Amino acid sequence: MARRKQEAAPAPADAAEATLMMGEFVAIDREIALEKLAAAATIDRITAQRDARLAELQMQAAPLFAGLKAWWEAGGKDELAKGKRSAELAGAKIGIRLTPPKVKFQRKVKAEDVVAWLKGLRWTRAKDFLRTKIELDRQAVIKAVSVDEEIGDRFAAHLYIEQQDEFFIDTGLDEDELKKELAAA
Structure with a gap:
């Protein structure tokens, strides 16, 4: 016996x-929107609160952070860390740490300039520093297949365009x- 997945809709x-x-329906849709x-x-x-x-x-914490940073640099590190980069203080860690490395460009140099420079080099490792992202342009496929039947035939073994009412x-x-209505209520 087949199971019914949904109640029959009243027509x-x-x-x-x-x-x-x-x-x-409109009344329910209006309630949903409200x-x-x-x-x-x-x-x-x-979120505003x-x-x-x-x-x-953060305003309360900022002067405390600045004061602790000044104390650390003025000699707190020598007192607590004893040659290390950080130390424990009141259940928390205080000290100096390295930030994650970043690639920075020289003044007036853009990423595109570096890419062009690397492409122009006769260095076998230049390609190791470039990457290419290739993906299917779905909108171009839809446009081409709908305009040119020959292109549609070429794609037929791999994909098709679906559009439904x-x-x-x-x-x-x-x-x-x-x-406005909600604000007035």
């Missing part, structure tokens, strides 16, 4: 029933108007 018998169903906007507004408010609190805490209902709800 209107005539235009009057369809009009009633459409009205109900719920999303209300949640987004709440998230924005909470969090950001304000974090800014306040899709049922839609556009309720025409204006999100800005809903935001």
Whole structure:
């Protein structure tokens, strides 16, 4: 016995029933939009509160960090680290560490200039410092296949273009108007 995956959808018998169903659909779609906007507004408010609190805490921490850095450089490292780069202090680590390495360009030199320079060299290792990203341009394929049947035949063994009709209902709800309504409520 086959299992039913979904309840059968009620279909209107005539235009009057369809009009009633459409009205109900639009009302539900409007409620969905209002719920999303209300949640987004709440998230924005909470995010703003969090950001304000974090800014306040960072302002409190900044002079402490600067003071500890000055103390470390003025002699704290000699007192605590004894030749090492860092030390434990009050359950935390304090010291100096290396940042991850970065490639920096000389003044007025751009990445494209370095790439062109490496391509022009007769050095066997030059290719080790270049990489190429190759990917399928799907939009170009769609355009070419839809315009030229010969190109479509060439691609036929590997891919095909699919485009389907899709049922839609556009309720025409204006999100800005809903935001204004939500703000007024």
